[in-house]
């Protein structure tokens with residue numbers, strides 16, 4: 001009976017991963033998923049003898065490795081010949097025709113060339129037993145622990161009679177949106193940000209601590225076979241259809257545009273190349289070209305390979321959108337964790353339809369690698385179509401008197417000596433009283449997802465800190481009206497609003513409070529887990545390493561960071577003071593009543609209010625926010641400049657609401 005529930009939970013969770021990642025049609029909210037997941041984890045903790053080899057609990061990661069072991073591929077992972085010009089597709093076709101000596105147009109299977117990282121998944125009797133990187137093609141690295149945390153990858157194939165051996169090849173990648181979010185939190189936590197989604201995916205798959213990989217949003221698309229026993233295929237089309245049928249994600253269509261296509265002869269392939277090029281920037285992930293494969297496996301066998309590339313496939317790449325501009329200045333910003341980030345200020349330039357003026361230079365290592373200097377003319381491109389990236393310096397245009405750029409050895413804000421740990425790329429100011437760090441910490445504390453003190457903006461914090469009226473979190477709750485009025489440009493009315501908004505923030509929840517402390521590596525999700533585990537603030541403040549490590553999604557690195565924060569008795573005392581100042585923590589309950597109860601919502605475009613505010617409003621009225629458009633979505637709330645969600649929702653017949661329509665429902 002109990003065991004039955006365990007099997008059922010495993011199946012339910014795998015099914016929801018499948019709905020989300022393979023079908024792109026989620027049926028439950030993240031919250032409901034988390035509840036089921038927690039039930040599963042508890043079950044396994046209470047019953048240590050259970051077989052967990054295909055359990056979704058593997059998704060949270062496991063032990064930390066010393067190094068990855070090297071493993072030979074059963075059959076080499078090949079590379080593709082490629083070019084940047086669609087005319088070469090014709091040349092490719094001519095070579096194919098010549099070998100085949102046929103006269104009919106060749107059937108080609110075309111699909112996007114994903115800009116990620118090639119991976120081999122090995123399934124034995126349907127169970128995922130090993131995952132290898134491509135490496136040099138002959139030998140890869142065993143990244144199994146990490147790959148098991150990727151929810152898009154099934155731990156067991158969805159078929160009653162799986163082949164005894166089934167090697168699947170495909171690409172690991174990160175969606176552009178997820179990449180932008182990850183970089184934001186990396187920066188917040190004072191960790192190195194990534195130049196583009198590809199680097200982020202590569203860095204993530206090569207993490208020795210699989211708990212870190214588990215926290216990062218990786219995706220996977222299958223596109224080729226390795227060694228297979230007990231099953232044969234006639235065509236590439238059939239291979240990918242089989243992938244899909246056993247629960248592996250394959251790229252199908254996007255906004256009702258098919259992304260894979262069978263093309264007869266080179267002209268159709270060239271048309272496909274241009275069609276996908278137009279669609280390219282709208283896709284949720286980066287592609288750098290198309291891959292053209294002869295569709296029939298028999299034809300592939302006839303063509304064979306030359307050196308390390310198959311003669312039956314080729315890649316036609318797209319040129320990245322780049323522009324040239326001049327670096328006028330390199331600023332050094334000090335973040336909340338003291339991390340120094342160099343930022344290039346450039347002459348405004350348009351890249352891929354957007355004007356850009358700033359590009360992050362990440363850290364000293366990156367600057368050295370590219371030797372970027374003030375006064376340099378550089379090529380920039382938009383990485384992952386979001387953040388501009390300096391690709392290279394045009395050395396011929398470098399001014400004669402230019403000098404290499406090095407980060408200052410003193411903090412630009414407090415002038416204290418900065419420190420760079422040997423095993424880190426980030427340079428840091430470690431003065432806890434550094435005004436820049438204090439200001440950034442306070443900004444985080446008041447931010448919407450944290451304590452939500454909405455009338456206290458960045459400018460006010462700068463003024464409050466400069467006037468020494470606020471230097472710690474608790475100071476907000478001691479502010480008097482006279483003090484606020486003593487600042488420049490503060491009138492009666494705005495002072496009242498400020499104090500009222502501070503007062504309002506006293507009613508909050510434990511997850512919010514923990515998140516607002518700005519502990520390194522403790523984002524919203526981890527804050528929620530901590531709150532769920534410790535239930536009360538005091539118990540959290542008394543936590544030790546051992547208790548922290550009991551929490552499934554907390555690894556040694558995060559635990560250590562929390563521990564060292566808790567060891568700072570000044571900080572702990574500071575937080576305990578908050579309760580004395582009237583802070584009250586209510587249990588974070590989900591509302592299941594209200595005018596929007598039982599209905600699901602998603603937002604696209606710009607609304608008259610902030611996105612988070614709109615989400616909160618919906619949730620406070622009993623509605624649920626879904627992660628993506630699906631047939632389970634009841635309403636799409638549409639603002640200005642809606643994204644691709646609108647078209648998708650319309651095609652699924654989802655009801656569309658304006659902001660006004662939504663307000664009428666309340």
Ligand code: IVH
Pocket residue numbers: 078079080081111112113114115116117118119134170171223224291310313
């Ligand atoms: S098929 C025989 N399909 O391109 C080669 N490869 O140069 C079988 N790639 O490292 C590969 N998207 O990571 C294939 N749709 C796709 C691909 C793809 C990206 C990458 C792959 C490999 C490289 C080959």
